[in-house]
Amino acid sequence: MRKLDYAGAIREATTQEMERDPRVFVYGIGVPTWSSIFGTTKGLVEKFGPERCFDTPISEDAMTGFGLGAAIRGLRPIHVHIRVDFMILATNQLVNMVSNYIYSTGGRLKVPLVVRAVIGRGWGQGAQHSKSLFSNFTHIPGLKVIAPTTPSDVKGMLTAAIRDDNPVICFEHRWLYWAEEEVPEEAYEVPLGVGRILRPGRDVTVVGLSWMNVEARLAADILARRGVSVEIVDPRTLAPLDEGLILDSVRRTGRCIIADCDWVDSGFSAELSARIHEKCFGQLKAPVRRIGFAHTPCPTVRELENEFYPNARTIVHAVEDMLGLEAANLDGEDFFSHERRFRGPF
Amino acid sequence: MKDEATYRRLFRTALLIRLVEERIIALYPSDRIQSPVHLSIGQEAVAVGVCDGLRPDDLVFATYRSHGFYIAKGGRLDAMFAELYGRTDGISGGKAGSMHLTAPQVGLMGSSAVVASTIPHAVGAALSFKRRGSDRIAVTVFGDGATEEGVYHESLNFAALMEVPVLFLCEDNGLAVHSHRPVRQAYRLAEHAAAFGIGSRRLEEGWDMLAVREATLQAAAKVRAGAPFVLEIATSRYKEHVGVGEDFHFGYRTSASVDAFKRRDPLIVDAALAKALEPELEREIDAAVAFAEASPAPGRPELLTDII
Structure with a gap:
């Protein structure tokens, strides 16, 4: 294809x-x-x-x-x-x-x-x-x-x-x-309201939103080398939400990290976290953890931008923390850098 | 020389609107209509003259003060009272109520309680006519206060650029809730329209149904030919902004301004014709109210229909 x-x-x-x-x-x-x-x-x-x-x-x-x-x-x-x-x-x-x-x-x-x-x-x-x-x-x-x-x-x-x-x-x-x-050449529909498991795994569910699925895949590769199996669930449709797919995954792994590419406070991750706690409380091995933008307006300068946005590193460390693992040295890892592709102006 | 048959037709509909709203006033203390109502008493000639000057298949987008346009467009009276009562046989099953009357089957495409919000909808609907080579037109009805919203300016600009058949109809009662125009507007509507190359006309005799009808026919002919047009009609709101009472005691306006209009109001002046038509219209209203009274209230299943 x-x-x-x-x-x-x-x-x-x-x-x-x-x-x-x-x-x-x-x-x-x-x-x-x-x-x-x-x-x-x-x-x-x-x-x-x-x-x-x-x-x-x-x-x-x-x-x-x-x-x-x-x-x-x-x-x-x-x-x-x-x-x-x-x-x-x-x-x-x-x-x-x-x-x-x-x-x-x-x-x-x-x-x-x-x-x-x-x-x-x-x-x-x-x-x-x-x-x-x-x-x-x-x-x-x-x-x-x-x-x-x-x-x-x-x-x-x-x-x-x-x-x-x-x-x-x-x-x-x-x-x-x-x-x-x-991508298939002919026209086709992916039904709205149906999520997708981007990567099956056993130890922890990462629900990724939009770009954060790219970061989650990278994080999952790094963690796989350390023996941690990450399941990535992409809701794809945020409303109406395929809640069943997410809850099933969390029930299987017992752990969930929501990686949003948005602010955390009152964000989509808050809704999702609430639903998981309401419906899978007994099956959770740890409280749901949320990852997202820092609670500030987005700064322009690169150094602060890097602090503002979450990425694969953030996810790796969240998983390690949740599983009680020691933080890995990520110096040798190849992380995504948009500057390789894009230098503005827009 | 007045066309007597047309006058009687328009008068009958205008009187029906007034009697319907007077019935609403009478019913309101019973709390059967449990939502705000914005009465058009005093402004009936605009709705009636405009809708009679349009073709039945022309579309109207209106405001929260639209009992008059609903009736003048030919909406069912029983379904309207059922809607005001919030019953399942209402035109929207009670989900819309007085402020959001919609009857697409007779060309009333929507009405909004957020001032000016339906103005761009008419521009979009007009595009559908242009695309299909139809000579139907879309009419957006709004008050003079709506022209202060940015979306009015935006819509005029885009309608002129796209050359779509929209009639911008301003019902000018001189008031935005309780605020008079001089504290609100630094522009003149005609000059503003002209800046977009859009023609306009102001009709001062908003009590005169035949004059409104004639002005609409002329404006609609221009619009049908592909040129947006602004028609401004001076009118008078006799009652308070929202609710069923009068508001002169608040002191923000005097009854004198309204009295001058009332002295020209055919529904008052032509008392003999009104008296002759009243019994038949009251029976029609009785039947509509009885229909609403008999209609069941909606429940939990209805709450969750027509939603994703």
Whole structure:
């Protein structure tokens, strides 16, 4: 099978759905321009024309309401935000209008709207280009929230999102755009609301969110060499959550670390931890542990950024601590460094 | 020379709206309607004139003060009272209530209690018409206060850029809750619209249903041809912002401003016609209220329907 990167998988899912269904269109600030949202919308305007792939004014609020109006009329809009930090200008529409439209019309109107938002760390992106804000949206009934990690998942989940009659918010970590794997060429759906075991293991469950699954895989490799078997569970869909998959894993291992790429306080990890303690308390060998951003705004300077973000090291040490192992010397390990791939400016 | 048949048709619907809201006032102390109501008494001519000037298949996006537009668009009265009562036979099974009346089957696509929020929805719906080569139009109804929201500006800009068939309809009662326009607006609506190349018109005679209808027909014709348009209609809210009483005793406005409007209000001036139509309309309302009274309350299963 041919390999495809995450950005290419998004582009392919969008292209195939636009070919299949003339009601699908994609829009947002910069969408048809040369920068094309990290290449995810590249070539769409050439293929489908400016009526189905278009730029917008810098008006996140109205553009979200516009998408809602088009969606309840049977069109299937995909609205793209180059940063989730910008999407929060549309919070009124997402939280007051989009999320409750189906409910408050007694199901007579559907809202097949997809909102894509880029999250994640870059290169000195500072406090306003770096958030995730998962729990701001998983908190709201009526929204589906997804955060695919792998190229094959993002292709199938975005396809499912476009075909869904409910509003779906898709969080895409910018470093994942470079990830490559074998991705089927034909269109397919990965059902929303179904998680995935990325790596089976026995000793401890690591629930990874988005990019943190990449860090968790690296941590699991390091720990495997020390005889520790880590199971990695990727919820993929944050709402509705595949709780059963996570709980089953935790019941088997008896230990759980939640590796979120977001703030910890009142974050998605808090929700998950609460559910695990509520439902698996008797099977836990240790309290659930949570990993996430430091509770500060994201600093711009590299040295502080490195302290702000968790990574594979953080996970390795959390597992060691939970299992009562001595901290390993990680000096010889090869950790991910985005500076090898990316030097800005954006 | 007034078209008598049209006048009577419009008058009948306007009177129905007023009598419905007067019934709501009468019922309110019984606590059968357990949610806020925003009455449009005084503003009926706008809803009636506008909806009669539109085609039945044109779509309306409205506000929390939309009993009038719901009725003028042809929404079922019994399902509306059941909705106000929060009963299972309400148009949204009681989940919407007075502030979120929606009747897509007659073209009322939504109404919102967050000021200005439905304005961009009409722009999106208008795009669906343009895409399908349809000559239907989308109308967004809002008060003068809504034009202070950024989303109004954003929506005008995008509608002009996309050349989509939207009619921006401003019901100007001069008040945003209890605040008068001079403390709120440093701009003039027509000049603001003109900056986007959008045509506009202000109609001062908001009590005159036929004038509102004529202004809507003219504006809708421009919109149908592909040009967004702003139609501003001066009107008067007789009752308090929310609730069923009057609010002159609070001192923020005087009854004089409303009295001047009332002296032109056909539902008051044309008392003979009102008296002639009243018995039939009251029977219609009686039947709708009886329908609501008989409808069962929703329960736990209904709470969890139509949600992910």
